[in-house]
Amino acid sequence: MATAIADTAAGHTVPALPSAAPPTRPRLTLIGTALASAAVVMMFAGLIGVYLSYRSESLSSTGKWLPTGTSIPLTPANTAMFTLVLSVITMQWAVYAVANNDRPHAYLALGLTIFFGLCFINMTSFLYTQMELGVAKSPAGALIYVITGAHLALVVIALLYAALMTFRTLGGEYTGRDREGITAASMFWYVTVAVFAVIWYAIYVTK
């Protein structure tokens, strides 16, 4: 490729080089990430299933779910959801940039994704301070804190994974021809966001 650029600069036109053979490495990182994502999805499916079951039982027997005096403001939750949706866009931007060997934009997009993730953590912790929900006072408190807390942990893991892949991209490991690592990190991030979308609706919206 460097040869082709030099020849063009000297006024010659040369046919494009044939594309290189695909990388010989099996796409194990992608497979492993897909498996981890499946396990994570199932864990949250189980947790949310238990939550909905207890909520339904409580509503049918007592007519209420959240303890008296508890309020879960929707605005911070909506903002958190919107932030994660934005992070999906920046993450896909990063994948696109790496696919095009566009490193500056890849760094920018990955940096923004990590920034949005940190903002999400900040917003969730702010929401905790606003909820007035005791963890040990009702089943609702226990279940909500476990589910949202587990998701916070998942966001941290996904951020670390994205950061690791960012450093590898900085180191030149991933390129347009072999972008498996960044694709895998993006897949895990999308799963993290998708899980939050369900939590957002099941817990924060329907309350």
Added chain:
Amino acid sequence: MAVIESPPEVATEGATAVPDRQSTGLAGFLGSGDHKVIGRAYIVMSLVFGLAAAVTGELVAVERIDTSRLNVLSVDTQFQVFTFHSVSATFLFLLPLILGLAFVVVPLQVGAPTIAFPRAAAASFWAWLISGGLVVTSYLINGGPQGGRSRGVDLWIVALAALLAALVLGSACLIATVLGLRAPGMNLGRVPMFAWSMLVAGTMWLLTLPVLVGVLVLMYEDHKHGRVTFGESSGMYDRIVWAFRHPQVYAFAVPVLGIAGDVLAVTTRSRQAFRGVAMGAIAAFGAFGFGAFVQLSVYGDAVKQPAYIGISLLAVTPVLLLLALWADLFRRGGFSFSAPLLFAVAAVLMLLVGVLAGAAGAIPALKVANTEWDAAVTHYATLGAVIAVLGGLYWWATKVIGRPAGQALGGFAALSLLLGTVLLAFPNLISAFLRAHSKSTKKGVFQALAIVEVVGGGLIAVGVVVAAVNLLGAMRRRSDGGDGRDEVPSDPWQGHTLEWATLSPPPLHNFSSLPVVSSPEPMLDQREEASA
């Protein structure tokens, strides 16, 4: 943007990297990423834990004999011993034993130089071993479900969750190996039956065990903070019992079908006809093993739902279909008796009885749901899996332990396990049926059935110990080829699949060269071409 960097032509191999030389001694073992070393470690330690599971199982069986003069356990410890038996038999013995065999054999079967993510595979073993030790410790300090010491209960929850996470990690390594490291020419339709069954089983474990981890996380948080959701520790076992009953136990028994498929095809010297149908049947059986929805503590009517009844009834179909396909193998080819053949037949028979009993138990008119009937189904399915894996150890002994195992003692172990399983599980079916339909049955009948169970449990323990001692003894035995050199046949069974293409025991990177894979039976192809 101008491209100024040249990407590497050959990708790095971080996910499959293993050192070129194997360290020896303790350091070599502790730091090994070799799938064979990790697999053997899983097998040996699961057998050690299995001994504890067998002893506690016998104690539970003895306690079922209703006599005022024989009280082995105090009332307080009975339930803890029972739950320890369930947890240890499943997660400290059966699943790691299956994983151990699969860790050794599956990469060889698919022609891979290593397991996918070797460091993660090693981490799964060490995490499983440490958390398994903590589970045992938690019981010893009066923890576990209904435990008297709060910190012991907390330790039990955390250790069990970590143990499950370790098993899921090991499963993921196996799945990734089958999906990503197959030899050239080996598409998924050409994957050997055991490797295929592990792909199916591993996927089901990966999809169901995290649900159990989630429940444990909830239990831990609730137990630490107020106990307002789940109450005291007495109800904890009810929240995880779905993992020890059907249909979930079918997911643990899927490898029975894979091991039997490989052993029977080679033993009958025939190619598996309708191979796609057989693979589909194994996949369907695995899918019917999704039991995470039968959470009786959350949804008590789960066993009355059409999904549960339908799955229980449908689970019989793939097993019957495979039996028909294997009967065709015997019809087309001859066979000679061997210990693995006995193990395979015994395992399939036990699994068949288990799924038939599971189907019958799901019929509401029989009124046996949530009784000893379920324990019988669990015992048939899980012990069928134990028999199959021990048979697999005999079949792949030259690859796993580096020596062929003694066939006579193996045959004895297989028969002992078969008889023991029948004697342990069948009385449960009878007593559950009698309790539901015959109120006038005398107490002595149930007493006699409980005694038969104890005998059955003893026979199973004898079978496992004989098989284990025989296999370990074979490791010490040298098979000299007359010139003083230790010669172990690379292919003692005239096998069909790639694991027989390498030395016994296999070298560090498994293969020096691979035959061309153009069918599911590349070794058979090679022999037929050579003789043509």
